[in-house]
Each structure stands twice: as C-alpha cells, then as structure tokens.
Amino acid sequence: MKNNLDKILNQPSYWIEGINGVLYNAIIEFMEKNKFNRTQLAQNLGISKGRVSQILNNGEINFSIEKIVEISIKIGKYPVFELxxxxxxxxxxxxxxxxxxxxxxxxxxxxxxxx
CATH class of the missing domain: 1.20.5 (Single alpha-helices involved in coiled-coils or other helix-helix interfaces)
Structure with missing residues (x-):
C-alpha cells in the first residue's frame, strides 16, 4: 500500500498547483518590480483585466502550457521544465x-x- 506522500505525488493536481504557484509568485514579483497596476499588467501580459483580477485575487492560473510559456517570457523568465x-x-x-x-x-x- 502506498504511503500518503506517494498518494499526493501521484495526483496531477499537486503538480499543477505547484506550477501555478511558481507562476503566480513570478507575476507578483514582476508587477511589484515594474510598479504596474492591474491594467498595465494585463496589457503587458496580453490578457484581460478581469483575468488579472482572477489571478491576483484567487490565485487562479490554469493557463494552457502555451500561455504559461508566453507569460513567463513576457515577465522575463524562462519556464524550465524537466521530468x-x-x-x-x-x-x-x-x-x-x-x-x-x-x-x-x-x-x-x-x-x-x-x-
């Protein structure tokens, strides 16, 4: 029988939340560094102001891999991924x-x- 750690690590949601957290922190850091308001951040990232509010208020990222890569590059980060x-x-x-x-x-x- 698997232990709790194995059960957690075998849940896709665990890894998705981790990726979302990393991207969320990077977006916040970028916003603060550049002293952007939500409208400026939305324009810079190429997403709607409402979507920025969802991200900042609820931490709801849930972008496609393509969009994660696009946003990462726009905030000056390279999305390094390894298995x-x-x-x-x-x-x-x-x-x-x-x-x-x-x-x-x-x-x-x-x-x-x-x-």
Missing part, C-alpha cells in the same frame, strides 16, 4: 528530510549545551 524518475525524486525528498532532521537535532543538541 524526473519518480523513484529518484522520492529518494531526494527522503534525503532532504533526513538532512533537515539531522540539522534540527544537531541544533537542539547545540542549543541545549549553550544553556
């Missing part, structure tokens, strides 16, 4: 978790010795 073997990805996640756990444990040991 990774699922088992290698899981191994990396586990190693990262182990490292974080070790760091926290080491910090706790260190801070206990300080006091």
């Amino acid at each position: 990774e073997d699922s088992q290698i990805y899981l191994n990396k996640l586990n190693q990262t978790k182990q490292l974080k756990s070790m760091r926290i444990s080491n910090f706790n040991d260190y801070s206990t010795n300080l006091f």
